[in-house]
Amino acid sequence: MFKIIKKSKKTNSRLGVLTTASGxxxxxxxxxxxxxxxxxxxxxxxxxxxxAQIILSxxxxxxxxxxxxxxxKFGGLREFMNSDLPILTDSGGYQVFSLSNxxxxxGDNIEFRSHIDGSLQILNPKKVIDxxxxxxxxxxMVLDECVGLPTTxxxxxxxxxxxxxxxxxAIDYKNKLDKKSVKIRKQxxxxxxxxxxxxxxxxxxxxxxxxxxxxxxAIGGLAVGESMKTMYGVLNYxxxxxxxxxxxxxxxxxxxxxxxxxxxxxxxxxxxVIPTREARHGxxxxxxxxxxxxxxxxxxxxxxxxxxxANDRSPINSGHPLLRQYSxxxxxxxxxxxxxxxxxxxxxxxxxxxxxxMTEIRVAIKKGKL
Amino acid sequence: MFKIIKKSKKTNSRLGVLTTASGxxxxxxxxxxxxxxxxxxxxxxxxxxxxAQIILSxxxxxxxxxxxxxxxKFGGLREFMNSDLPILTDSGGYQVFSLSNxxxxxGDNIEFRSHIDGSLQILNPKKVIDxxxxxxxxxxMVLDECVGLPTTxxxxxxxxxxxxxxxxxAIDYKNKLDKKSVKIRKQxxxxxxxxxxxxxxxxxxxxxxxxxxxxxxAIGGLAVGESMKTMYGVLNYxxxxxxxxxxxxxxxxxxxxxxxxxxxxxxxxxxxVIPTREARHGxxxxxxxxxxxxxxxxxxxxxxxxxxxANDRSPINSGHPLLRQYSxxxxxxxxxxxxxxxxxxxxxxxxxxxxxxMTEIRVAIKKGKL
Numbered sequence: 089m090f091k092i093i094k095k096s097k098k099t100n101s102r103l104g105v106l107t108t109a110s111g112x113x114x115x116x117x118x119x120x121x122x123x124x125x126x127x128x129x130x131x132x133x134x135x136x137x138x139x140a141q142i143i144l145s146x147x148x149x150x151x152x153x154x155x156x157x158x159x160x161k162f163g164g165l166r167e168f169m170n171s172d173l174p175i176l177t178d179s180g181g182y183q184v185f186s187l188s189n190x191x192x193x194x195g196d197n198i199e200f201r202s203h204i205d206g207s208l209q210i211l212n213p214k215k216v217i218d219x220x221x222x223x224x225x226x227x228x229m230v231l232d233e234c235v236g237l238p239t240t241x242x243x244x245x246x247x248x249x250x251x252x253x254x255x256x257x258a259i260d261y262k263n264k265l266d267k268k269s270v271k272i273r274k275q276x277x278x279x280x281x282x283x284x285x286x287x288x289x290x291x292x293x294x295x296x297x298x299x300x301x302x303x304x305x306a307i308g309g310l311a312v313g314e315s316m317k318t319m320y321g322v323l324n325y326x327x328x329x330x331x332x333x334x335x336x337x338x339x340x341x342x343x344x345x346x347x348x349x350x351x352x353x354x355x356x357x358x359x360x361v362i363p364t365r366e367a368r369h370g371x372x373x374x375x376x377x378x379x380x381x382x383x384x385x386x387x388x389x390x391x392x393x394x395x396x397x398a399n400d401r402s403p404i405n406s407g408h409p410l411l412r413q414y415s416x417x418x419x420x421x422x423x424x425x426x427x428x429x430x431x432x433x434x435x436x437x438x439x440x441x442x443x444x445x446m447t448e449i450r451v452a453i454k455k456g457k458l
Numbered sequence: 459m460f461k462i463i464k465k466s467k468k469t470n471s472r473l474g475v476l477t478t479a480s481g482x483x484x485x486x487x488x489x490x491x492x493x494x495x496x497x498x499x500x501x502x503x504x505x506x507x508x509x510a511q512i513i514l515s516x517x518x519x520x521x522x523x524x525x526x527x528x529x530x531k532f533g534g535l536r537e538f539m540n541s542d543l544p545i546l547t548d549s550g551g552y553q554v555f556s557l558s559n560x561x562x563x564x565g566d567n568i569e570f571r572s573h574i575d576g577s578l579q580i581l582n583p584k585k586v587i588d589x590x591x592x593x594x595x596x597x598x599m600v601l602d603e604c605v606g607l608p609t610t611x612x613x614x615x616x617x618x619x620x621x622x623x624x625x626x627x628a629i630d631y632k633n634k635l636d637k638k639s640v641k642i643r644k645q646x647x648x649x650x651x652x653x654x655x656x657x658x659x660x661x662x663x664x665x666x667x668x669x670x671x672x673x674x675x676a677i678g679g680l681a682v683g684e685s686m687k688t689m690y691g692v693l694n695y696x697x698x699x700x701x702x703x704x705x706x707x708x709x710x711x712x713x714x715x716x717x718x719x720x721x722x723x724x725x726x727x728x729x730x731v732i733p734t735r736e737a738r739h740g741x742x743x744x745x746x747x748x749x750x751x752x753x754x755x756x757x758x759x760x761x762x763x764x765x766x767x768a769n770d771r772s773p774i775n776s777g778h779p780l781l782r783q784y785s786x787x788x789x790x791x792x793x794x795x796x797x798x799x800x801x802x803x804x805x806x807x808x809x810x811x812x813x814x815x816m817t818e819i820r821v822a823i824k825k826g827k828l
Contacts, residue, residue, distance in 0.1 A: 124791075124795040124797060125788075125791065125795075126792055126795070126797040126799045127799070128797070128798055128799075129499070129798040129799055129802065130799070131780070131799070149795075153791065153794060153795055154768065154787070154790075154791045154794075157769075158768060158769055158787060158791075161769050161771065161787075162771065162785070162787070168785075168787070168788060168791075169788060170783045170784050170788065398524065398528060399527075399528055399531055401531065401532065410501070413540045414540050415532070415538075417524070417528060417531075417532070417538070418495075418538060418539060418540065420524075421494075421495065421523065421524045421528075421538075422496055424523060424524075425494040425495075425496070425519075425523055427494060427496040427498070428498055428499040428798060428801055428802070429496045429497070429498075429499055429500070429501070431798055432499060432798070432802070
């Protein structure tokens with residue numbers, strides 16, 4: 089299921105292949121985000137052409153809209169959204185805690201109000217598996233409790249105990265389903281390491297979850313507003329404790345330099361809203377000259393809405409067949425006049441950058457340079 | 459410049475070829491609208507692939523943003539917006555009268571406040587030519603005064619006199635520029651017939667403008683809220699009076715049945731916001747079975763946001779390589795969740811319908827059926 093092809097001699101970075109029911113994926117990789125079963129303004133075929141190998145969608149959002157009964161009629165999320173790429177779905181835990189109102193935990197149930205229509209909803213560890221089985225996700229994530237940072241040790245410990253209890257429930261339930269063969273395709277299940285910024289809790293979490301037989305382990309609860317120092321600290325002691333032969337997924341991270349740092353710590357999988365969200369605000373990610381991730385300041389960002397781009401005839405991105413045809417001045421104009429083509433071109437640019445970044449990372453590991 | 463290939467024996471419809479500096483265009487044709495130098499969410503290459511031969515942009519909007527100095531740096535609007543199709547620009551007259559505030563006519567100047575920033579702006583018949591020369595439009599339109607319907611004869615007559623005076627100024631000025639060879643490419647100039655719904659004024663307008671030597675004549679001042687009966691009435695006596703050997707352009711019209719009726723009256727050129735604007739509201743234009751414009755009820759519209767489409771697995775449009783891959787249920791979902799891909803797919807569908815409609819019209823004339 090996961091095979092390490094090469095290990096770096098310089099860092100903990102590694103090159104691998106993750107095999108899912110819908111296709112093989114070279115690691116380390118980045119997943120463009122299709123929260124509500126769509127990538128912002130782009131088709132899946134377009135992000136595949138940019139080099140995407142797998143995309144991420146969201147259990148919480150798909151559960152609320154279009155709802156599982158619709159997805160089931162299509163035989164899964166890939167079929168519903170016309171994706172020929174594998175899909176990882178996050179569990180909805182993070183969204184329940186960040187988006188919904190009137191959230192209450194009763195036993196193993198999270199009761200909450202939908203952020204869309206205020207309706208009362210319940211999720212629990214088994215139901216989250218059921219939903220992801222209906223979605224047909226290639227990689228499912230367990231329901232966890234994510235606490236913000238900073239937090240107290242008591243709160244972090246309480247959330248961690250619940251996370252562990254739910255993780256055990258989830259994998260036991262998934263194993264039971266596997267025996268009954270009710271799933272529409274072979275699905276992987278990943279556990280999520282929590283523990284806030286407490287080293288003992290994080291190590292305890294890695295140890296506990298490693299014993300449950302997950303197909304991979306994720307580090308959750310980072311990129312929630314903490315400092316870079318805190319993030320790198322937690323990443324360092326957590327990642328180095330993860331079982332080597334499983335894929336390592338750092339959830340929700342981050343800027344290009346964070347991704348490279350995390351790869352060096354042995355992370356294989358990434359997702360982040362940054363390229364798509366910042367595209368909406370006209371912030372473009374571009375290489376600083378030739379693509380070279382080993383160089384300091386290897387990339388730059390430009391805010392295309394700045395007046396200085398109003399007459400800039402240089403192409404948006406000379407490395408892309410469509411973006412090379414449009415000038416920065418034209419994209420500036422599209423943003424200023426709120427033309428929807430603006431979002432499309434900017435998103436294309438930023439996802440291209442992030443996906444090229446991952447290619448550069450894989451090449452650098454292969455060449456023994458990272 | 460304009461060549462009639464075939465005249466119908468049944469109606470006044472005709473098949474022709476209009477030659478512009480940027481390419482030949484088969485008539486009758488429909489121009490997708492790129493008001494602010496962009497088609498809503500689509501690239502020009504995409505609408506060309508749908509069968510578009512020429513697009514329409516707007517003098518008023520381009521003049522305000524990005525402004526003529528920017529467009530000049532690119533050598534024209536086609537270069538700025540990366541269009542390999544010819545472009546017709548409307549004169550801005552309609553927009554000045556419908557969008558701007560504090561509009562005052564002083565002599566031949568229209569003073570108005572920009573609808574964007576409230577700045578004081580002036581347009582006049584010569585300046586509108588200068589702007590369109592800078593835009594490098596393949597087809598330029600004269601500045602006119604468009605009155606709404608209903609109106610009084612006195613008002614219609616006053617506006618018509620001004621329209622004629624301005625038309626003369628415009629073509630004289632354009633002929634002067636042609637002699638000086640200051641234009642970046644050969645540009646056609648069309649006059650605009652006004653006269654509200656008064657037959658004598660409309661016929662007077664056709665007669666006057668026909669004598670000025672325009673490359674084509676447009677019928678303006680329709681599709682401004684009047685009844686279908688009024689529109690067809692004006693269309694009938696105006697279109698039949700137009701000089702046969704010039705291209706005839708009916709501005710801003712309309713629904714598919716209006717276009718077919720106008721073609722029968724001898725109209726060669728159309729533009730309309732309907733396909734793109736209604737796409738934004740989830741209204742899709744589709745053939746009713748096989749494409750056949752000679753059939754009653756040859757098309758239908760569906761409002762994809764209706765609940766009945768929530769689980770509809772049929773393709774959005776089986777006649778298009780991309781739209782055939784997505785279900786109506788998925789497009790319904792994209793609209794419900796306000797995903798920008800919704801606009802893109804719906805716009806693609808509606809422009810495809812309008813452009814296919816024109817192809818069907820040309821085929822029907824060719825076969826002697828229209």
